[in-house]
Amino acid sequence: MRWKTHKVITGFIVFTYSKEVIATISAILGSVFPDAIEFLVYGRKIPLWKHRTLFHWLFLYALILVLIFLNTPYGVLRATCINLRIHPGTIGRVPIRILGSYLIFWFVIGAMLHILEDAITGKVPRPYSFNYKRKDWGIELFRTGSVIEWIIFVVFSILFVLSVYWRFR
Numbered sequence: 001m002r003w004k005t006h007k008v009i010t011g012f013i014v015f016t017y018s019k020e021v022i023a024t025i026s027a028i029l030g031s032v033f034p035d036a037i038e039f040l041v042y043g044r045k046i047p048l049w050k051h052r053t054l055f056h057w058l059f060l061y062a063l064i065l066v067l068i069f070l071n072t073p074y075g076v077l078r079a080t081c082i083n084l085r086i087h088p089g090t091i092g093r094v095p096i097r098i099l100g101s102y103l104i105f106w107f108v109i110g111a112m113l114h115i116l117e118d119a120i121t122g123k124v125p126r127p128y129s130f131n132y133k134r135k136d137w138g139i140e141l142f143r144t145g146s147v148i149e150w151i152i153f154v155v156f157s158i159l160f161v162l163s164v165y166w167r168f169r
């Protein structure tokens, strides 16, 4: 799946659920992380056997969620409770530790959604297996860069815009 498609699907899901701009921006940044980190670690030409392995392993991100919860439960509580969310107007008054865990929470959710989105265009490692090098989880509903992906991109872009419109109208 292309980055722009990851961004609009994740943006739509997180904004519609959270109704919060900061959470959505963080999740959109996270929505390209599993691929971006591969470029950083392995270089521009990623060997095929390394693509979609460790950094596309859901278990790793679930572990990060548990760790930030154990470290800053209140930050995760604010990220998940609708009436505690951090708005652009209140961001300056939030302690940095709480804000950090809030932003990381949504970033990690974005990365997890990326993996689920990849799992419908091919294979990723099984979340419940420690063998993250074996990519055999997922079904290819459509190909990356295909007409179907383009249609999905357009549909989710429209949904995303409508969702933002309904929130702020």
Ligand SMILES: [Zn+2]
Pocket: 034, 035, 052, 056, 114, 118
């Ligand atoms: Zn990917």
